[in-house]
Amino acid sequence: MSSDRCVYDIERSETWIGFGNGVPCILGVDEAGRGPVLGPMVYGCAVSPINNGNELKELGVADSKALSESRREEIFIVAYALCCLSAQHISTSMLKRQKCSLNELSHGAAISLIRDALSSKINVVEIKVDTVGPKATYQLKLEKLFPGIAITVVVAEKADALFPIVSAASVAAKVTRDRHLRSWSFSEANVKVPNDGYGSGYPGDPSTKKFLRESIDPVFGYSSLVRFSWKTAETLLEKYCVNVQWDDDETKEASMREWLTTTSKLPKRHSFFADRTISNISAF
Incomplete structure (x- = not known):
């Protein structure tokens, strides 16, 4: 299954559903925790009326990495949705037979958040996201997925430092990841x-x-x-x-040609299975 069609668990703020009551909104997406070896990667999505850019700047929303933890907590008040990809989910996705790269996981999370905003009756008219992978390819992918509506997709490197709405999404993601790490409870x-x-x-x-x-x-x-x-x-x-x-466990099943032509003996099974008279259930 394509990563952008996977089902992602999404956490929403209380004001998320129907935010803005139909007022045209701008949406920003950013992540926290792409590089760490510990903990989840969290994707944050923030929405705001499109004419509120100056208000976001006045709140002090800037690159989340430039803010103190206490300041991030203070401005974590914009309507938001979050997608949290656990360390276990990331690892199993990247190592399974049909591998899913970190970029594919990132695209899937961002796309799921945008879809959730639209299905939550938020009037999104502009989208800004931080680039993941080749910029032009990502831009084209998003434009194809959301046709027929007046959405301007801007894929920009370091978008959280350029656009207040992306900074707000970055803050939401960073605060959430920090909380996950602080309160982590080991199941092992x-x-x-x-x-x-x-x-x-x-x-x-x-x-x-x-x-x-x-x-x-x-x-x-x-x-x-x-x-x-x-x-x-x-x-x-x-x-x-x-x-x-x-x-x-079992020797590989020979082809019909091998059964008819081979004169060599089949390889001996491991003694662990022979000593315990263990056979594959399909042999019965």
Whole structure:
């Protein structure tokens, strides 16, 4: 299934449904947590009446990375919707047989938020998003998905520093990710967390590095807080975990030509299965 057709869980503010009562609105989308090895990637979507740009600037909405955590909390008041992609979801999507890249996951989250705004009867007439992947390709993709309505899609690098509505979305995403990390509750037993915590989650953070080294289990690897598809985690898993080699349960089924022409014996099954007289259920 295409990432932009996947079902994403969306959290909405109380004012989201029918926001603006039909007044033309501008919509911005941005993310927080694309690069960290720990925790979720959160996509935020903010909406505001299209003539409220100056008011957003007066609130102090700017690049969320330039704001203090307390200031981000104070201005987290714009109507918003959020899409939270857990570390486990990111990793399994990137490592499964039909792999889904981080860019595809990002596109899917942004598209789901835009669709949700439109289905929530918000009169969106302009959209601004931060670019993910090739700018022209992303722009064309969004324009094709939302035809027939007066939407101007502006895909711009560092859009959160250029457009107040994207900054508002960035703030919503960053606040939500920060809250997730602060309140994280491990579902796994006996995860070793250093006294100074696990830091920001970025691979270069000393506290994060320490947590990754001390919390690794030699058999089961990492908890669901960790994106085990990240190179940082993969390297540590290869270095400190037990090496596992998987033997085929059953020999591969031979083709008709092989059955008719081969004179060699079939390979011997692993002793684990032979000793326990274990057979594939399809053999009965």
